[in-house]
Amino acid sequence: MSKIAWxxxxxxxxxxxxxxxxxxxxxxxxxxxxxxxxDNVEKGARWCDTPAEATKDAEFVFSIVGYPRxxxxxxxxxxxxxxxxxxxxxxxxxxxxEPTLAxxxxxxxxxxxxxxxxxxxxxxxxGAREARLAIMVGGEKKTFDRVKPLFDLMGQNIQLMGPxxxxxxxxxxxxxxxxxxxxxxxxxxxxxxxxGLNQSEVIDVVGKGAAGSWSINNLGPRIAKGDFEPGFMIExxxxxxxxxxxxxxxxxxSLPGLALAHQFYVAAMAQGLDKGGTQAxxxxxxxxxxxx
Amino acid sequence: MSKIAWxxxxxxxxxxxxxxxxxxxxxxxxxxxxxxxxDNVEKGARWCDTPAEATKDAEFVFSIVGYPRxxxxxxxxxxxxxxxxxxxxxxxxxxxxEPTLAxxxxxxxxxxxxxxxxxxxxxxxxGAREARLAIMVGGEKKTFDRVKPLFDLMGQNIQLMGPxxxxxxxxxxxxxxxxxxxxxxxxxxxxxxxxGLNQSEVIDVVGKGAAGSWSINNLGPRIAKGDFEPGFMIExxxxxxxxxxxxxxxxxxSLPGLALAHQFYVAAMAQGLDKGGTQAxxxxxxxxxxxx
Numbered sequence: 001m002s003k004i005a006w007x008x009x010x011x012x013x014x015x016x017x018x019x020x021x022x023x024x025x026x027x028x029x030x031x032x033x034x035x036x037x038x039d040n041v042e043k044g045a046r047w048c049d050t051p052a053e054a055t056k057d058a059e060f061v062f063s064i065v066g067y068p069r070x071x072x073x074x075x076x077x078x079x080x081x082x083x084x085x086x087x088x089x090x091x092x093x094x095x096x097x098e099p100t101l102a103x104x105x106x107x108x109x110x111x112x113x114x115x116x117x118x119x120x121x122x123x124x125x126x127g128a129r130e131a132r133l134a135i136m137v138g139g140e141k142k143t144f145d146r147v148k149p150l151f152d153l154m155g156q157n158i159q160l161m162g163p164x165x166x167x168x169x170x171x172x173x174x175x176x177x178x179x180x181x182x183x184x185x186x187x188x189x190x191x192x193x194x195x196g197l198n199q200s201e202v203i204d205v206v207g208k209g210a211a212g213s214w215s216i217n218n219l220g221p222r223i224a225k226g227d228f229e230p231g232f233m234i235e236x237x238x239x240x241x242x243x244x245x246x247x248x249x250x251x252x253x254s255l256p257g258l259a260l261a262h263q264f265y266v267a268a269m270a271q272g273l274d275k276g277g278t279q280a281x282x283x284x285x286x287x288x289x290x291x292x
Numbered sequence: 293m294s295k296i297a298w299x300x301x302x303x304x305x306x307x308x309x310x311x312x313x314x315x316x317x318x319x320x321x322x323x324x325x326x327x328x329x330x331d332n333v334e335k336g337a338r339w340c341d342t343p344a345e346a347t348k349d350a351e352f353v354f355s356i357v358g359y360p361r362x363x364x365x366x367x368x369x370x371x372x373x374x375x376x377x378x379x380x381x382x383x384x385x386x387x388x389x390e391p392t393l394a395x396x397x398x399x400x401x402x403x404x405x406x407x408x409x410x411x412x413x414x415x416x417x418x419g420a421r422e423a424r425l426a427i428m429v430g431g432e433k434k435t436f437d438r439v440k441p442l443f444d445l446m447g448q449n450i451q452l453m454g455p456x457x458x459x460x461x462x463x464x465x466x467x468x469x470x471x472x473x474x475x476x477x478x479x480x481x482x483x484x485x486x487x488g489l490n491q492s493e494v495i496d497v498v499g500k501g502a503a504g505s506w507s508i509n510n511l512g513p514r515i516a517k518g519d520f521e522p523g524f525m526i527e528x529x530x531x532x533x534x535x536x537x538x539x540x541x542x543x544x545x546s547l548p549g550l551a552l553a554h555q556f557y558v559a560a561m562a563q564g565l566d567k568g569g570t571q572a573x574x575x576x577x578x579x580x581x582x583x584x
Contacts, residue, residue, distance in 0.1 A: 124502070136497055157497060159496070159497045166489060169484070170498065173480045173481075173498055174498040176476060177476045180472060181473045181476045184470075184472030184473045186549075187468050188465045190547070191461070191464060191547065192461070192462075195458070197453055201451065202465050205428055206426075206466040209414045209506065210507070211469035213507075214502050215502070247483075248486075251483075252582070253581055255482070257476060257479050260552060289545055
């Protein structure tokens with residue numbers, strides 16, 4: 001059993017850390033808002049006042065926070081992870097963040113004689129709770145092999161994609177698919193409604209064939225019911241799309257579909273839908289087309 | 293067993309008509325290119341030199357041809373279906389065509405004391421061959437019920453969606469999903485390639501979760517292998533998108549994602565990819581981004 005540090009016990013991180021605790025690992029936890037670590041502390045995790053304190057004795061340091069600037073702060077800031085990271089240990093950032101930042105963390109870890117993985121996930125709060133996350137990993141094979149038994153406690157579809165940053169890049173591929181696909185979902189259902197069709201019946205017939213996708217089959221029915229509550233929040237999705245566009249720009253790659261999706265989601269935020277689910281994009285295009 | 297007429301024995305129609313023949317129905321067939329009806333004639337179908345001749349004694353008249361203008365010609369032209377359609381019979385147009393044209397055909401059939409269904413399909417040549425098509429139907433319930441046993445010989449997911457035109461509208465919903473989704477597939481795989489990832493590995497990890505779709509899981513691997521052969525041809529897809537955009541315009545519905553997809557597919561045709569598969573969109577965006 002290993003000593004782990006867990007930085008970030010939000011809705012995702014809390015469940016993921018609990019799986020490691022349930023697996024018998026000894027956890028030290030830190031979170032910006034202390035109350036959100038209650039579940040973990042109740043199950044025996046040691047509360048720490050700073051990332052540095054949690055990191056001090058840990059062999060594996062996991063992090064999953066909100067934005068790249070938060071990742072930057074918990075790694076490079078005062079009392080950050082890198083200030084107390086010991087030689088031979090591993091840092092694993094599971095935040096969806098910038099590939100270039102993942103490379104910087106890996107380099108900084110190496111200078112300390114430690115190793116790093118970037119390992120963003122897909123599957124949402126339900127996937128985290130049920131330990132069914134997809135985990136997309138960047139880093140060295142031998143580090144991956146060392147952490148793999150811990151990943152196995154949190155997820156099911158766990159792949160090493162390449163060197164540092166490759167996990168983040170893969171997550172960007174994931175988000176590009178979802179973002180542009182959501183425009184199709186929304187436009188298709190708007191067309192259905194305007195043409196006098198029953199949206200649920202349309203989803204039923206088109207969702208099983210070549211037009212089928214996770215989004216139309218899972219978020220489509222929510223749109224049809226007028227349910228815009230978040231599985232995944234628009235404000236986080238806009239962050240991810242921003243990272244993907246910036247990386248694409250850096251690589252000199254033009255992605256017009258992603259850019260269009262990004263702009264529509266920015267419009268969603270302009271309409272106060274920041275904390276709505278990604279399917280609330282429907283309301284943006286409905287409103288644009290004279291609806292409510 | 294019924295007397296049927298089958299107009300259009302292209303790659304789809306041929307298989308679909310054969311299923312009806314195998315079901316014991318007596319077929320009269322017409323096709324612009326006679327040789328393409330050989331399979332049906334060898335199995336006992338009677339060749340006819342015009343749609344009118346095939347229609348004369350038929351209780352059920354099926355059609356599946358290329359473009360709306362072809363539908364117009366075989367129904368309303370000289371020696372067309374409507375010239376010999378008898379009272380009490382049913383016309384079923386299975387071409388992906390204009391909803392407004394479906395309504396015109398239904399009205400013309402009614403004037404003859406006959407009935408009509410619009411019943412476009414999804415599932416491609418494989419679905420047609422294996423009788424696994426999705427069939428999206430517009431028309432009256434009692435007509436649908438009469439034709440349903442024949443549809444059952446061709447497909448599996450058969451739904452009455454509403455009055456005349458509703459089948460075509462539903463097919464448009466299907467195509468809108470595919471078109472906009474394909475931009476996501478292509479941009480995601482371009483990003484993967486540019487970021488140094490293995491495209492097949494990316495498909496493997498993202499295709500099982502919230503980013504999963506029929507397109508990424510079936511056409512993605514073909515893109516990764518450089519296989520741009522048609523499952524469904526770009527020139528037909530551009531036709532469908534044109535219909536959807538025209539109908540949306542008529543209904544005062546703005547669909548920016550579909551418009552973007554349409555323009556990229558027009559660019560594909562500008563690059564000579566008319567007869568390529570829909571996944572050849574990849575080459576358009578690759579070329580736009582400085583590749584080949």
